[in-house]
Amino acid sequence: MLAPLTLALALAAADAASEGAVPAPAPASTGIAFAPAVSSLSSRAASALSPGRLGLARTSAQDEYGWEGGAEDDEGGPRLFLTAWGGEAFDLGSGDKHSGSAFGGEVSYAFGFGDLGLWGSAYKIRNGGQDWAPVALLRFTNRFQTRRGLEAAFTFGAGAGRPSDWRVWFQVALGLRLDLGPMFLAGELSFEQDQLLRLSGGLGVKL
Numbered sequence: 001m002l003a004p005l006t007l008a009l010a011l012a013a014a015d016a017a018s019e020g021a022v023p024a025p026a027p028a029s030t031g032i033a034f035a036p037a038v039s040s041l042s043s044r045a046a047s048a049l050s051p052g053r054l055g056l057a058r059t060s061a062q063d064e065y066g067w068e069g070g071a072e073d074d075e076g077g078p079r080l081f082l083t084a085w086g087g088e089a090f091d092l093g094s095g096d097k098h099s100g101s102a103f104g105g106e107v108s109y110a111f112g113f114g115d116l117g118l119w120g121s122a123y124k125i126r127n128g129g130q131d132w133a134p135v136a137l138l139r140f141t142n143r144f145q146t147r148r149g150l151e152a153a154f155t156f157g158a159g160a161g162r163p164s165d166w167r168v169w170f171q172v173a174l175g176l177r178l179d180l181g182p183m184f185l186a187g188e189l190s191f192e193q194d195q196l197l198r199l200s201g202g203l204g205v206k207l
Contacts, residue, residue: 084203087101087200104122150178156173158171184205
């Protein structure tokens with residue numbers, strides 16, 4: 001009874017060894033030695049499921065399907081951002097609720113904790129919207145990746161402005177930035193001192 005079974009198992013083991021799967025176990029005279037085959041299969045399974053191999057497989061999948069982070073996440077990514085802003089400022093504090101043009105520029109540098117920048121602009125809100133009011137701010141921006149190439153931003157600024165005379169000026173803004181390679185488009189809605197609402201669009205470059 002054991003002779004046909006022993007012969008079949010020996011042929012199967014020889015076929016598996018020829019394909020490089022597991023080494024063929026040596027048949028015993030009174031039974032079959034399964035320990036070497038089981039040990040070999042266990043070692044191969046443990047090697048395939050090792051953390052190093054799993055991490056390498058996941059990295060390969062990320063590279064293949066583009067799951068890796070943007071270029072700005074790398075240490076060598078662009079750090080300096082120059083932005084030109086233009087839009088409209090709405091004076092909600094006065095009874096007339098007039099509006100005026102708002103133009104400015106910003107230079108910022110990306111640190112690990114966020115972007116720190118200098119903002120200079122002029123709003124046409126002085127004397128009932130007849131004259132320009134200068135505004136200079138130090139701004140801190142925290143950005144959040146929403147989808148590939150599109151970022152949401154929360155900005156807080158503090159500095160000085162002169163709607164009628166020089167005073168402390170604060171700004172809280174929500175914005176979006178669309179990455180276009182070395183350049184980007186930006187939009188921003190800000191709430192500022194003296195019940196001022198500003199809606200602006202920007203064009204910038206990354207260095």
